[in-house]
Amino acid sequence: MTYYKIINDRMVFSTCKTLQLEDGTWVSNPSEETIFANGWQVYVPPIIPPQPELEPDYEQVIQAVKKFLSTETEDLTDEDALDVAALYPTWASKIDREVKAGERLWYDGKLYKVIQTHTASNLWTPDHTPAIYTEVSIEEWPEWKRPTGAHDAYNKGDKVTYNGAHYVSLIDANVYSPDEYPAGWEAQP
DSSP states (O other): OOEEEEETTEEEOOOOOOOOOSOOOEESSSOHHHHHHOOEEOOOOOOOOOOOOOOOOHHHHHHEEEHOOOHHHHTHHHHHHHGGGGOOOOOOOTTSEEETOOOOEETTTEEEEEEOOEETTTSSOOOOTTTTTOOOOSSOBBOOOOOSSSGBBBBBEEEEETEEEEEEEEESSSSSTTTTTGEEEEEOO
16 A cells, blocks of 8 residues: 655655654555654545546558548549558458459559459469459550450450550450560551
């Protein structure tokens, strides 16, 4: 227990395990009666009401900004979306939840667009499932990637870089490389 006493206009605290009596003698483990008789009182700390949180923490602010901007980020062009890619939800936050076609997700430092509505699964990461995710890119001449089906086939006018050279697709639904089907591609200077 803690006790206090006003000495020289100051509040002095003590546990009163040893106590000097008014006659100058010291007493070890004095009784409460002796402690009180020498002017000490039981100290009861004031009740301090809980203080309100003055500001939200950093993570709360980030989540609030993302939620606030989510409706506005849906309408951005791919170029503008890449400028604010960190505002999009992470792919991991969508696991076991439905993601809709056209929705953009952040994964492994890149922005991906959902190609077809599905329930996100940790078995289908965006970088390994081109049938349901495509990387958002504004590269004029992106590297040629083997299409896995009609959803990611090249269409007439699509530009690619293949083996260091630039090509433009001459046909729709082009799933062949310039080597495999040269008639489907036009080399560019």
